[in-house]
Amino acid sequence: MLPTNTHILFHEFDYHAPTTLYEATELLAQYGDSARPIAGGTDLLVQMKMERRQPAHVISLARVNALQGIALNGDLTIGATTSIRDLHQYLTSKLQPPFASLQSLGEACNGFSTIQIMRMATLGGNLCNASPASDSAPPLLTFDARVTLKSKTFERVMALEHFFIAPGKTALQADELLTHIRIPRPPHQSASAFIKIARVAADISQVCAAVRLTRDGNLIHDARIALGSVAPTPVRAAAAERELIGQTFSAALAEKIGKRAAQEIQPISDIRATRAYRQHIAAVIVRDALLRAWERTQ
Amino acid sequence: MTPKLVKLNVNGRAHHTALAPNTTLLHALRDLGYTDVKSGCEKGDCGACGVIVNGAVVNSCLLLAWLADNQEIITVAGLGAAAKPHPLQQAFVDFGAAQCGFCTPGMIMSAKALLDEYPHPTDEQMREALSGNLCRCTGYTRIFEAVQNAAHEITSD
Known part of the structure; x- marks a missing residue:
């Protein structure tokens, strides 16, 4: 018999496409561990093809607008499904001091795989995948970044340092979604x-x-x-x-x-x-x- | 796993097709006859499956076809055909930029997305734009020459 990890997507699942954060967290509350959110898909689809993850429910975050975009309001707040490419362009073109000191995150985005992957992959996806080799995590750790985790009924904020537990494992509960990454105002100098x-x-x-x-x-x-x-x-x-x-x-x-x-x-x-x-x-x-x-x- | 009727707009032509949620855009396109889109590594490393979706080049092996519902998709066959090739396609012929040809469709789509954004790319911009497309015949020099000459050709018209 042929091995099954031929990199073709055999695994079967139900696909959900919520349009609001509430719907997305409601689906997570309903399906829990059997669900996996998908953003850019550049890690998850490979894991599913390799049969390393086999979620029965895949919840697409592509249409949840509240998770996209970058806002400067005291802190720099980055929506979880902001693409690496958009983040890179924002960091290299729009920042004034003291936020201009976030050069390292721009450098990490620039070295992030290929152009195609930079356009598809998201910052939140890179963190939730919890790879020890994540490019975006080290700069964010040096900025004392915090992550916002949201379930249907509850929201909590934690230091990114406490978010990573083990390879592929984060502090996210089965019903929680990473919604934002927040970088506090950097010190002057x-x-x-x-x-x-x-x-x-x-x-x-x-x-x-x-x-x-x-x-x-x-x-x-x-x-x-x-x-x-x-x-x-x-x-x-x-x-x-x-x-x-x-x-x-x-x-x-x-x-x-x-x-x-x-x-x-x-x-x-x-x-x-x-x-x-x-x-x-x-x-x-x-x-x-x-x-x-x-x-x-x- | 209920299939859904998805509308894929490929090279200006609308296809209504019933697809299961685990169908990648790559295989949806190939099943519709767009075999100019190549299945290479199937994990986003090689770029052979590159197509342009809403103006941006993506690896179609990592995009679920349902996410491309109603989107505008361009494959290399949509740029031009043998009778009337796109300047990029002509330049690949003129400069001998294709050997086995397997990477060529993805390579040309990355080059197309580059020239749409930067009509006069620097060598560095070009190398970066093509860095996600692997050519195992290692014909990169001729590929770079072809892209720069196509850029010149397009902008001098």
Whole structure:
């Protein structure tokens, strides 16, 4: 018998196309674990073709307008089904200080797979898929981003840091939908940078790192470092961050902190890279991202 | 899994067809006879299944056909035919930009979407626009030459 994972979509499901957030959450309340929302579909359809996920109900969010778009109102609020391409264009063309310091998220969007996938994939989908290799998660972690989770009857907001539980698993309950990603107003004198290492540009990262620095003269007033593809979830390098705060910035310090961050991570060896390579490269790209972000604060 | 009557507007022609929800646009189009849309990797890596939906190039292997209901779809056959080829198609012939030809439909659709947005693309814009289309005969140089020459041809008319 032929293997079934021929990448053709055999799996059968019922398809729902709600037009309001209320309808969408009502469907989730009704079908719970047997349902899976679909936004861009660029991850979910592949998982269904590979028979890794087999939802009996697929709930399309394409017609729920309340989930789309970006608004600047004190915070920067990004609707969950905003495409990576739209987010990239917004970040690279429309932002004034202090939001212009969100460069790293623009860099992550720019390196996000291919043009076709950038147009189809959504920010919320990238987060809900909970890949350890998510490109968008490390920059958002350094911005202290918060996510809004909504069920039919209840809404809660949590730090993105607590949203990721394990590969493919988030804090979302079966009846909850991720509706918005909120980035608080960045501090003045801050800047960020994102670096991704992959075998070819459009591939999934072997390691990626995002940093945000806030300066006070020659001193580092505040620091955030986050990495992808180095642990079961995207992670912060908290000890390395603490060692930066209050220090005078120098290339030697960046070098030291890069190595410190590499000690904090728990990468695995897989088809994309070995554990040793990931640890080595993490130190290099954290150093380089620190140098780049610091230069941008000038 | 109840099928639904979906209206697909392909290359200016409306098709009403009953489709199950697990039909991707790729296979809906091929079943309607649009075999110019190629089934390659089936997971969004190779770009061979590229079609333009409402002005944007997408991987039709990752789009459920129901989501394309009532949308405007263009495949490579909709650009031109042997008797009256589109300048991109002609340039691919003139510059030897097709070897086995399997990537060509997706490649041309990405190039079409690029030239619709940037009539005079820089080399970097062009390389980026075609980065989601893999050519395993590795004829990229000739493909790039063909696209730049087609851009020139189109804008000089």
